[in-house]
Amino acid sequence: MTAEKRRSDRLMLTVPLIVAGRDAQGRDFELDARTVILNRHGALIQISRPLLTGQRIRIVNALCHREAEFTVVGPVAPRSEKGGQWGVECLNSKVNMWGIQFPPPSGNPNEPxxxxxxxxxxxxxxxxxxxxxxxxxxxxxxxxxxxxxxxxxxxxxxxxxxLAMSAPPGETKMLAEVGMARPSDLRRHTRVSMQLPILVRDYYGGVEISKSENVSKGGFCFLSEKNYHIGAGIMVACPYNSAEECIEVPARVVRRKEVTGTHGKIYGVRYEQHR
Known part of the structure; x- marks a missing residue:
């Protein structure tokens, strides 16, 4: 994989897909799937059947009806009753599979x-x-x-x-668990794909600077290798600017998902008081 592909911006978007290919027994298949994370050249997809590393598959973007040939890079999460997660890479780098224009790679990983x-x-x-x-x-x-x-x-x-694709799957259930499931709440807390530098401070003196995956008026999601428990209180600044004094506000961890194969976890954070 080229350095450009490794540096390509990623987006946490749920895009419905149709995946077609041929299994190890030579039988053709066609299944619905979805993206979990995508970038300019590929995606992490959720699909109900196992795939083969190195296998060629054809993926159709069910939103914009674009399609292309992909190769399966490998599994990134163990299979469950919902299927498994696989990394896939587009074989034609000139194809704009997602209908989204990506900027050239940036030398600053914290650039919003x-x-x-x-x-x-x-x-x-x-x-x-x-x-x-x-x-x-x-x-x-x-x-x-x-x-x-x-x-x-x-x-x-x-x-x-x-906008609707920016919300992680299960968002409605997660909001219900924290008492924010009314339709008016869901509209008010619509998530948008925005990658901002953030500061997270726990109540035991730990501080880290990270980057949001998506944000809403009610909170944000971010990726971290640190261990935060669901229900833990934290102080956050989003966006965070090291050159200025930032106001930290109380928040709470309401969602946590392991990123299989890494030490990372995706956290959902809800502000304790709306800003």
Whole structure:
């Protein structure tokens, strides 16, 4: 895998897929699946049947009906009653399988980015944004940014079609467990794909700087190798800027999912008081 592919930005989006291939016995199959995480060149997918490392499969994006040949890199989670998770890589690097424009690899892993959509041509793109632009998005909701498709600066806002995909599977159940399952709550806490530098401080003196995977008015998700228990109280700053004094607010860990094959865990955090 090239260095460019390793550095490609990832997005935690759920995209419905149709996966077709041939099993070890030579039998053809076609199944529904979904992405868990995706990037410019591939994805981590959830599928109900086992795949073979090195196997070629054809994947159809059920949202935009784009399709391409992929190779199975290998399993990343053990099989369960819901199936297994597999890493797949597109064989044609020129295919834009997800219909999302990705920026060139950045040398700064903590540089904020957001999944936005041009309000003129409706092209979705993962855009680099400054912390000031994050504030503008949270208030007016619109930024003036260059659009490669339109060829001029155009209004950009959160990518509407991708909003529902930003919520991890089981989001409704998770919100119900923490008392936020009313329809009005779900609308108010819609998650958007935004990667921001964050600070997490526990009540035992531990501090870490990480990066959000997606954010909402009610909280955010982030990846960490540290061990936080569900229900644990923490103090957070999102976004975090080391050059300025940031206000930390109380929050609580409400979701935790192991990232199989690594020491990492994806945490869902809910603010204890709405900002």
């Amino acid at each position: 980015s957001a999944l936005l959509e041009c309000r003129k041509c409706h092209t979705p793109e993962l855009k680099r944004v400054s912390l000031i632009e994050v504030e503008v998005l949270e208030t007016s909701g619109i930024l003036n940014k260059p659009c490669g498709t339109c060829g001029v600066n155009t209004p950009w806002g959160y990518a509407e079609e991708q």
